[in-house]
Amino acid sequence: MKQFLNNLALSLVGLFIVGGLWALLSATVSPDLPSPWRTWQESKVYILSPWEKRGEMDQGIGLMTAYSLFRVAKGFFLAILIGTPLGFMLGSSNTFFKMFDPTIQLLRPISPLAWLPLGLVLFRQSEPAALFTIALCSMWPTVINTMTGVRAIPQDYLNVARVLRLSKWRQFTKVWLPATLPYMFTGYRLSLGIAWLVIVAAEMLTGTPGVGGFLWQEYNSLIYSHILLSILTIGIVGFALDRMMGFAETKLRAI
Amino acid sequence: MSFIELKDVSKSYGPRNVLSGVNLTLDEGEFVSIVGASASGKTTLLKAAAGLIPYDKGSITMAGEAVTDFSTKASYIFQNYSLLPWLSAFENVNLAVEAAFPDWPKPMQKEQSEKYLQMVGLGAALLKKPSQLSGGMRQRVSIARAFATEPRVMFLDEPFGALDALTRATLQQELTTLCRSVGRPVTALMITNNVDEAILLSDRILALSRGPGATLSPAVSVNLPRPRGADLLMHDDQAIRVRNHLAEFLLAGSDRERPAQRPEAPAASKDVPVEASI
Numbered sequence: 001m002k003q004f005l006n007n008l009a010l011s012l013v014g015l016f017i018v019g020g021l022w023a024l025l026s027a028t029v030s031p032d033l034p035s036p037w038r039t040w041q042e043s044k045v046y047i048l049s050p051w052e053k054r055g056e057m058d059q060g061i062g063l064m065t066a067y068s069l070f071r072v073a074k075g076f077f078l079a080i081l082i083g084t085p086l087g088f089m090l091g092s093s094n095t096f097f098k099m100f101d102p103t104i105q106l107l108r109p110i111s112p113l114a115w116l117p118l119g120l121v122l123f124r125q126s127e128p129a130a131l132f133t134i135a136l137c138s139m140w141p142t143v144i145n146t147m148t149g150v151r152a153i154p155q156d157y158l159n160v161a162r163v164l165r166l167s168k169w170r171q172f173t174k175v176w177l178p179a180t181l182p183y184m185f186t187g188y189r190l191s192l193g194i195a196w197l198v199i200v201a202a203e204m205l206t207g208t209p210g211v212g213g214f215l216w217q218e219y220n221s222l223i224y225s226h227i228l229l230s231i232l233t234i235g236i237v238g239f240a241l242d243r244m245m246g247f248a249e250t251k252l253r254a255i
Numbered sequence: 256m257s258f259i260e261l262k263d264v265s266k267s268y269g270p271r272n273v274l275s276g277v278n279l280t281l282d283e284g285e286f287v288s289i290v291g292a293s294a295s296g297k298t299t300l301l302k303a304a305a306g307l308i309p310y311d312k313g314s315i316t317m318a319g320e321a322v323t324d325f326s327t328k329a330s331y332i333f334q335n336y337s338l339l340p341w342l343s344a345f346e347n348v349n350l351a352v353e354a355a356f357p358d359w360p361k362p363m364q365k366e367q368s369e370k371y372l373q374m375v376g377l378g379a380a381l382l383k384k385p386s387q388l389s390g391g392m393r394q395r396v397s398i399a400r401a402f403a404t405e406p407r408v409m410f411l412d413e414p415f416g417a418l419d420a421l422t423r424a425t426l427q428q429e430l431t432t433l434c435r436s437v438g439r440p441v442t443a444l445m446i447t448n449n450v451d452e453a454i455l456l457s458d459r460i461l462a463l464s465r466g467p468g469a470t471l472s473p474a475v476s477v478n479l480p481r482p483r484g485a486d487l488l489m490h491d492d493q494a495i496r497v498r499n500h501l502a503e504f505l506l507a508g509s510d511r512e513r514p515a516q517r518p519e520a521p522a523a524s525k526d527v528p529v530e531a532s533i
Contacts, residue, residue, distance in 0.1 A: 156337040162307065163331040164351045164404075174350055178341040 034225040042225040057209055057217045061233055068199050068210035069237070071127075075134025076195040080188055083139040087146025087187070088176075097147075108140045112198040116205050126206030130199075137198045141190035149183025150176065182253055189245035196238045211237075258283040258442050259304065259408065264313035266299055273299045275468040277313070279461065283407075284440030288453035289471070290501055291463030297446040298412060300463065304444060305331055305410045317408065326408065327355075330401035334413040336393040338385040338400075345381040348372055348400045355404035371403035372396070374436070375429060391422035398426070402433055409434075411445035415452065424485055427455050431482055450501050454494050455483050462504045472504045 019036055026033040034042070043061075050062025090097050090104075112133050119129030157179055161171045203212030211230050218226035257280035266274045273296040281287050291297045303310045306322040306329075315322040317329075325331070338347050349368040356364060372381060375395040385393050394414065401409060414430070415423040434441050446463075447453055453460045454477055462472040475497050479487060488494050 156333065156335060157339060159307075159331075159333065160337045160339065163325055164354050164400075165325065165327065166350070166354050170350070170354065174342070175339065178339070 032224060034228060039225040039228045042223065043229040046226070046229060057214060059209065059214075061211075061229065064209065064211050064214050065233060065237055067208075068203065068212065071130060071203075071208075071210060072134060072192075072195045072199050075131045075198070076138060076192055078131060078135040079139040079191055079195065080142050082135065083142030083187070083191065084146055084184060086139075087143045087184075088150055088180075090143065091147040091150025091180075092176075104140070104143065107136075110137075112137045112201045113205070116202055120206075126208050130202035130206055130208065133202050134195050134198045138191040138195035141194065142184070142187035145183045145187030145190070146180060149180035149187075152183065153179040182249070185245070185249045185252055189242065189249060192241055192245055193238065196234075196241055200234060257281060258285075258318060259444070260314075260316045261304060262314045264300075264303060264310050264315060266296075266303055266308075266310045272468045274303070274310075275470060277469070277471055279304075279471060281442050281444060283442055285459065286434065286443045286445070286457050287474075288445045288447055288457040288460045289463050290447055290450050290453050290460060290505070291469070292465055292505065293448055295463050295465050296467075296469040297448075297463055300469075301410055301412055301444065301446045305329060307331075328406055329408040329410060330404055330406035331410045332394075332397055332401045332412065332414045334416045336385070336390075336397045336417075338393055338396055340385050343382045343384055344372060344377055344388065344396045345369065347385070347396055348403050351400045352403050367403055368399075371399040374402070374433065375399045389422075390418055391426060394418060394426060395429075398430065398433065402437060405437070405439075407439070407442060409441055409443040411443060413447050414445065416448070423452070427452060428482060431456060435481075450498050451485075451488050453501075454479075454488060454497055455485070460497065460501060462501050464504070472501075475500055 022033075023035050023037075026035040026038075046061045046064075050060035052060045053063060090100065115133045115136050116129060119132035120126065123129050123132065153176065157175050161175045166174065199210065200212035200215065202208075203210040204216040207213055207216065211233050215227055215230035215234075218224075218230070259279075259281040261277055261279040264274060264277045265272070277300060279287075279289075289297060289300065299308070302308045304315060304322070306315070306325045317326055338344075339350070342350065345368055348371060349364060352359075352364045352368045356367070359367070369378070369381065372378060375398055377392060377395055377399065380388060380392065385396070388396065394417075398414070415426055418426065434443060445453070445456065450460075457477055459474045459476050461474045463469050464472065477493070477497055479491060479493060488498070
């Protein structure tokens with residue numbers, strides 16, 4: 001407990017230092033950068049009534065975040081729905097691996113900014129295009145970690161499955177899946193992180209309501225303090241998501 | 256007719272000839288051990304006999320039929336227990352029972368699993384995960400799992416190799432009891448690097464010469480009354496004779512094979528296989 005308080009105090013000091021630097025910068029070299037105080041003054045209406053809807057792009061920060069989270073959830077769900085079986089197939093079949101691994105390595109480093117126009121061409125609507133981009137970009141850690149997990153199943157367990165003459169389904173549910181689960185969850189955690197990164201790009205380019213869309217709109221409206229509000233929100237939510245997945249992961253490993 | 260028969264079985268891994276011309280027969284209900292130093296090809300022999308790996312030449316039959324895959328009548332006990340860590344002791348055993356008797360109703364399967372866990376003295380640890388059990392208890396679960404499927408043949412891959420001497424002795428006794436108490440003949444083929452263990456458990460013992468190209472020695476019968484206590488090994492003339500005979504074979508093998516075919520091996524390790532066993 002004492003350790004925890006100590007760590008908390010230290011991280012608050014760090015936060016304070018960065019905040020101080022921010023204030024210093026806005027006061028001296030970059031007058032366009034709103035100071036922390038001005039950011040608060042101009043943003044508090046969004047923060048203090050987070051669920052208020054005044055217009056399509058003028059909503060409380062809670063609502064904006066909810067839109068983004070909902071969109072991310074859909075894209076992320078799609079990603080793990082496709083990525084997990086794909087990882088299993090890549091991990092269990094050498095032929096499949098040799099066939100598709102080069103293509104995957106090729107697709108993996110492509111930026112969301114490149115996929116989004118393709119999605120818009122394919123679906124002609126911003127919402128499915130955004131989901132397409134999120135799913136496609138955030139899928140890879142799930143695919144690769146699941147694949148690694150399947151390949152790392154100890155030979156002992158496979159021998160047991162053979163010697164007990166388990167049916168294919170039982171082999172999968174009793175040996176493969178539990179042995180791979182920790183790897184899969186590491187993949188899910190990384191995937192969720194990427195999905196949250198992508199959402200901002202997707203919303204910016206499509207102009208849909210959400211934290212990213214709000215950020216871009218406020219940039220165009222020259223209200224710079226709201227850019228900072230969005231950035232901070234994105235950081236806090238991303239941090240919370242990662243912690244949540246990390247918590248689920250440790251729970252899982254304890255089993 | 257013998258129950259399990261290996262005729263002239265050879266096996267190579269690439270250019271490395273592991274087994275050459277291995278002959279072995281087991282009668283129904285017989286407990287046969289093969290002793291040999293580590294890396295002599297024991298595990299290869301056992302896995303081939305069990306139908307887990309293919310062999311190059313010769314034939315292996317069980318109850319008159321060629322062995323092509325792991326038999327439904329067989330069980331296999333691994334040296335490192337090989338329990339699934341995410342399942343409890345009961346679930347580990349029940350998984351085997353469900354696979355072996357898919358037609359049984361659930362309560363009957365459950366009863367069978369519990370019965371065998373109680374037989375190895377783990378009635379109170381049914382819900383424990385393998386990580387909560389000691390090495391000896393884990394091997395007990397694995398023994399229960401092997402017997403609960405009511406096999407006619409048992410393959411044992413150095414089953415007590417990873418245990419301390421005391422636990423080893425207890426479990427050896429329990430294994431003998433289990434083999435005799437299940438009410439039907441269990442044919443067992445065990446490999447071990449421990450000559451004493453082989454004497455305590457077996458009806459017949461064969462020694463595997465040091466590879467590459469390992470072959471089996473002529474069999475030595477052990478006609479000692481059961482149960483056999485560890486003191487037997489020290490005082491009984493027959494036990495001493497059997498042990499010396501096997502030791503001689505293993506030693507001779509290591510003298511003959513090593514300098515010629517494994518020049519890279521240091522001379523100091525020459526007596527390791529026998530010293531480890533006696």
